[in-house]
Amino acid sequence: MNLPNWTREPLVHFLAAGTLVFAWFAWQGEPLDPTDRVIDIDREMQAQIALGFERMMNRPPTDAELDGLIDQYVREEVLYREALRLGFDRDDAVVRRRMAQKMDMAATASVETAQPSDADLRKWYEEHPERFATEVEYSFDQLWFETEGEAQSTLARLRGSADWRQYGGVISLPASLERKSRRDVLANFGEQFVAGLDQLEQQEQWQGPVPSGLGWHLVRLHARTPGKVPPLNAIREEVLNDWRTATIAERKERAYQLLRDAYRVDIAR
Incomplete structure (x- = not known):
């Protein structure tokens, strides 16, 4: 029965x-x-x-x-x-x-x-890939401005200029980042900036302005590399812990x- x-x-x-x-x-x-x-x-x-x-x-x-x-x-x-x-x-x-x-x-x-059985663990891994993917990585240049108006007025001039570093205000933020994780960008620029960064097209043209807690930014987004899901064997313990936490x-x-x-x-x- x-x-x-x-x-x-x-x-x-x-x-x-x-x-x-x-x-x-x-x-x-x-x-x-x-x-x-x-x-x-x-x-x-x-x-x-x-x-x-x-x-x-x-x-x-x-x-x-x-x-x-x-x-x-x-x-x-x-x-x-x-x-x-x-x-x-x-x-x-x-x-x-x-x-x-x-x-x-x-x-x-x-x-x-x-x-869990191997089959159950693999099923969990395949149904929740976002839990185990590596972080998104960004490569971009940025210029900081105190006001949105300053950023807007500079955008048109930037598109016809090769020497972009002469523009923007002075601030203790990197002007260029190469293959930096989402966590690193968050630590430097904050959530508001990263949310705006995710809305931009990947291209060699300057875009924006993008707001942050520090002001306004013009951004040239070279690359946005999606996170990858490692093979199950490489992160088996992580998947097991995640399964156990969710099951509890x-x-x-x-x-x-x-x-x-x-x-x-x-x-x-």
């Missing part, structure tokens, strides 16, 4: 387990009370504490270290239960946010170490929607 996809969600398993625990205590006649005064450190709990130490330190704890870890656990548990008993968790934005984050983590834990975000949203559908939200108008 094929089960629906939602039954395979880790968050569904998490919630189902919680429901079973609650039902067990209810059947036994014992309330599920987080502020219970008995803290039971059984062998299984001690093993979990020791395992946590071993994962961090790459060795098992000594007997003295384990005793210290258990004392630390007891201290945290006492303070946690007393905080719950006093209602410190209510109306606390930090606690509320942390609990919501833990629910998100429960929904996406299985994806953190998931390995998708899993988180699907898990939330599964829970959200069970609620009715009334917003006063």
Whole structure:
């Protein structure tokens, strides 16, 4: 029998387990009370504490270290239960946010170490080439002017002049750039300039004016080289990380929607 996809969600398993625990205590006649005064450190709990130490330190704890870890656990548990008993968790934005984050983590834990098949990874790579393409590169000359009017009046004279460097104002910007990445151009000229640069034709004629946060520019765009997508084998780890990040975000949203559908939200108008 094929089960629906939602039954395979880790968050569904998490919630189902919680429901079973609650039902067990209810059947036994014992309330599920987080502020219970008995803290039971059984062998299984001690093993979990020791395992946590071993994962961090790459060795098992000594007997003295384990005793210290258990004392630390007891201290945290006492303070946690007393905080719950006093209602410190209510109306606390930090606690509320942390609990919501833990629910998100429960929904996406299985994806953190998931390995897609080669076919799935190649499909992701082919469907999202823009995520892995190298940056666009630009080669151009530019002249800076303080006002748009100055730039406009100079444009006609430039088209009949071979010595273009005699025009324009003095500013600490390069007059010429050769095969510079979009990131480099952004760093020097800003977003407004790059947006205008993308609107220009690639040609040997001066164009503009192009605005920037510094003033106005006349530009001669020699080349605009589109970014290239490297072969999958060359960027496999990058593609894998991108797939995992996107899959975590998708899993988180699907898990939330599964829970959200069970609620009715009334917003006063």
